[in-house]
Amino acid sequence: MRTTLKIKEMNNLLNQELSEANSVLDKFVYSCSHDLKGPLASIKGLIRLAEKSTRDDITDECLHLINESVVRMDNFLKSLESFVGNARGPIVNTTIYFNESIAKVLDHYLDYARANKIKFRVRVKQDQKFVSDQLRITLILEHLIQNAVVFQDLKKTEKFVDIDVKVTPKHATIEVCDNGEGISKENINDIFQMFYRSSESSKGSGLGLYIVQEAVSKLGGEVSVASSKGVGSNFIVKIPNNL
CATH class of the missing domain: 3.30.565.10 (Histidine kinase-like ATPase, C-terminal domain)
Known part of the structure; x- marks a missing residue:
């Protein structure tokens, strides 16, 4: 009986840990998608605006804002690399x-x-x-x-x-x-x-x-x-x- 109870307790604990891990993973994927979609949407909109504009000052401002969005995406991807490297890499x-x-x-x-x-x-x-x-x-x-x-x-x-x-x-x-x-x-x-x-x-x-x-x-x-x-x-x- 005690062995059966211990197995049930272990299963419940494992199921709880798995549920928490899945919740973290869901949040992780959603947040990654959200943080990459924002700058991409900005870049697309700015490119369309620059294509339609005949004024150099507007084109220059669009290019500046596009660069800011690219830098933001680059920094986010670097953070993801850091996250994976720390989570998976062995201690050396x-x-x-x-x-x-x-x-x-x-x-x-x-x-x-x-x-x-x-x-x-x-x-x-x-x-x-x-x-x-x-x-x-x-x-x-x-x-x-x-x-x-x-x-x-x-x-x-x-x-x-x-x-x-x-x-x-x-x-x-x-x-x-x-x-x-x-x-x-x-x-x-x-x-x-x-x-x-x-x-x-x-x-x-x-x-x-x-x-x-x-x-x-x-x-x-x-x-x-x-x-x-x-x-x-x-x-x-x-x-x-x-x-």
Whole structure:
């Protein structure tokens, strides 16, 4: 009798887990479809408008908006690649050099930062060897920095993104601080959810912070955030040193 009950309990648990997995998959597919259809519809409409227009200024504006939609789609597809890489890829421990890892990530944003007068300040204290998974460390840095850049308040006179890393024999602490748009109190508990956006006009993919949390979790670390709307955000990640 006890064996029969245990089998039933296990089946119920498996069915519940399968139902939850299917629900997540349904949401994932729907959100992907929605996020790709939007920019595609914009591109199609802008191309039709440009074809009908005889004015160069309208054509130029259409091309500018088409480029923005293409960039948005490209960023979303990169987020999907990150999501799959983190979910499926094995943990591969190697020596991490944070100065090099951060420099590679920042290289993607230097032109945008110069154009919008965003200052990057990087401080790395690594006198100690640090061993972890390079793919996931890069994903964490990339999405935290991208988040800080994308949600800058461009109306502010001074704009900055501070990246601070400290390595000890036990762990590495990564801190990414910005004075951007910030997060309201009612939204801060939801920001790590898959495809979460504070509004339909949100500029992000809705996957970045979810990927950060998942990558940190796979490395056995923890992530926390302090933020105020209109003031900025401060993300702190702690990752064990697998020496």
